[in-house]
Amino acid sequence: MRFPHAQPDDTSELRRLFGCPLKFGHGRSELLFSRGFLDLPLLKADPNLRAILEAQVVAMLQKLPQGEGATDAVRRCLAGELSSGQPTLEQIAPRLHMSTPNIAQAPWRRWH
Numbered sequence: 001m002r003f004p005h006a007q008p009d010d011t012s013e014l015r016r017l018f019g020c021p022l023k024f025g026h027g028r029s030e031l032l033f034s035r036g037f038l039d040l041p042l043l044k045a046d047p048n049l050r051a052i053l054e055a056q057v058v059a060m061l062q063k064l065p066q067g068e069g070a071t072d073a074v075r076r077c078l079a080g081e082l083s084s085g086q087p088t089l090e091q092i093a094p095r096l097h098m099s100t101p102n103i104a105q106a107p108w109r110r111w112h
Contacts, residue, residue, distance in 0.1 A: 002030040 001014075007024035008014075014022055077095045081087035093100045 002026040002028075002032070004028055 001018045001020055002023045004026055005024060007022075011022055073096055074092070077092050078087050080095075081091050089100045089104055093102070
């Protein structure tokens with residue numbers, strides 16, 4: 001578990017609640033877990049609730065403004081950084097609102 005704020009004097013309640021290592025002073029709150037957890041079945045899956053939630057997500061996504069594609073965003077960021085030399089992942093990632101490890105694993109890395 002990562003938190004953007006400084007570590008409080010007493011972390012015992014957070015340690016009890018989350019039961020995992022705690023890190024403080026990060027850029028945002030994050031809950032990290034093994035990718036394998038995504039493959040586990042839900043013990044009490046509710047098909048009706050799933051249908052309702054999926055419909056809400058689709059409706060919300062349709063209301064979002066259409067933005068540029070990921071490839072266009074990367075190209076735009078790279079072009080903006082080229083004037084100061086060769087861009088690095090560390091420069092580009094924040095401009096795309098991504099972490100350096102995530103941008104390094106992104107699909108467009110396989111296109112060159």
